[in-house]
Amino acid sequence: MTPHEHPHPHPHAHSHSHGSGSATEPDWEALGTHLEREAELKAGFIEEAAGWLRDLLGHRDVTRVLDLGSGPGVTTTALAHAFPGAETVAVDSTPGLLERARARAEREGLASRITLREGELPTDLPGLGTADLIWTSNVVHHLGDQRAALESFASALRPGGVLAVRERGLPTRFLPRDIGIGRPGLQARLDAAEEDWFSEMRAQLPGHTRTVEDWPALLVAAGLAPTGSRTFLTDLSAPLDPVARTHLRDRVARFRESLADSLSAEDLATLDTLLDDASPDGILRRPDVFFLTATTVHTAART
Known part of the structure; x- marks a missing residue:
C-alpha cells in the first residue's frame, strides 16, 4: 500500500475521527484536507521527533529515508529537513495525498530530494528498496497482522538503520469535562465509543490477528534492538485560532456521523449544539476550546 494506513488499501498518517467509508476503509482522498491540517497543528511534535531521530542516527551517514504511509507529506518534509543528505521517499496508496x-515539497524547496511512490503496504514494500531510516505513522494498526507488518518493515532497514513507529498515545482533548451543556464527561464517552469502533475496524481487516500492542516488544520480535520510545506533547491553549477551531469542528462532525449509533440521544444533542455555528456554545465561538494530545514514537535498530 502506500502508506496512509492499511493493508486494505492505504496507509497514511491520520487521526481517528473517521467519516464516511466502511469501518476498514475511510475515504482518505476526502480526508486529505483534514489530515494535512491536523499534521500542521502537530508540526511542533513532528519537527521535534525528526530532530530526535537525527540524534539517534548521528553516528551514520543517512542517505535514504522511507516515510511509509506519508499522507499529505507534512512528516516527509520534516524528515527531509532533518536529513539534508538523504533522499526521502513518500509512500502512500492515495494519489490525492x-x-x-x-x-508541499515544492513549496519548501525540497522537490529535488523527495521522491513519491504510490503503493500498498506491505505488498509493495519489496520494490521500495532499503533505507537508513523508516518512519511509519498510524499505519501498522490498519494491517491485519501487525507483527508480520513490522517484520516486513524491519526487513527493509539497512544494517544499523532505525525503524520509527508512531502508534497511539493519548486521546486528543479539546473541551473541559463540564462544558455547561449535556452530561459532563462527553469526551470520555467519545473515547469509549471510538475504542469500540477501532476494535471493530481491526476485527474486519483481512488476515486480522489479535496482538498484544506492546510496541517495543513487537519491534524486538521483528529482530530489532530497541533504541527508545518518546512521547511528544502538542498543547495549543485556549482560545484557539480560527484554523484550529475549524479543524476541531470538522472532527466533531465526524464523531457525530460515525459514532451516532453508539452515543445517547443526550450526547448527540450536545454534539449538535457544538456544531451550531450560530450558538455561543458552538466549537467556533466558545472561549474554552483547546487542543491537547500526546503522541508516542517507538524506535529500534537493525543490528
Missing part, C-alpha cells in the same frame, strides 16, 4: 505531498 501524494499530490499534496508533492506540492
Whole structure:
C-alpha cells in the first residue's frame, strides 16, 4: 500500500475521527484536507521527533529515508529537513495525498530530494528498496497482522538503520469535562465509543490477528534492538485560532456521523449544539476550546 494506513488499501498518517467509508476503509482522498491540517497543528511534535531521530542516527551517514504511509507529506518534509543528505521517499496508496505531498515539497524547496511512490503496504514494500531510516505513522494498526507488518518493515532497514513507529498515545482533548451543556464527561464517552469502533475496524481487516500492542516488544520480535520510545506533547491553549477551531469542528462532525449509533440521544444533542455555528456554545465561538494530545514514537535498530 502506500502508506496512509492499511493493508486494505492505504496507509497514511491520520487521526481517528473517521467519516464516511466502511469501518476498514475511510475515504482518505476526502480526508486529505483534514489530515494535512491536523499534521500542521502537530508540526511542533513532528519537527521535534525528526530532530530526535537525527540524534539517534548521528553516528551514520543517512542517505535514504522511507516515510511509509506519508499522507499529505507534512512528516516527509520534516524528515527531509532533518536529513539534508538523504533522499526521502513518500509512500502512500492515495494519489490525492501524494499530490499534496508533492506540492508541499515544492513549496519548501525540497522537490529535488523527495521522491513519491504510490503503493500498498506491505505488498509493495519489496520494490521500495532499503533505507537508513523508516518512519511509519498510524499505519501498522490498519494491517491485519501487525507483527508480520513490522517484520516486513524491519526487513527493509539497512544494517544499523532505525525503524520509527508512531502508534497511539493519548486521546486528543479539546473541551473541559463540564462544558455547561449535556452530561459532563462527553469526551470520555467519545473515547469509549471510538475504542469500540477501532476494535471493530481491526476485527474486519483481512488476515486480522489479535496482538498484544506492546510496541517495543513487537519491534524486538521483528529482530530489532530497541533504541527508545518518546512521547511528544502538542498543547495549543485556549482560545484557539480560527484554523484550529475549524479543524476541531470538522472532527466533531465526524464523531457525530460515525459514532451516532453508539452515543445517547443526550450526547448527540450536545454534539449538535457544538456544531451550531450560530450558538455561543458552538466549537467556533466558545472561549474554552483547546487542543491537547500526546503522541508516542517507538524506535529500534537493525543490528
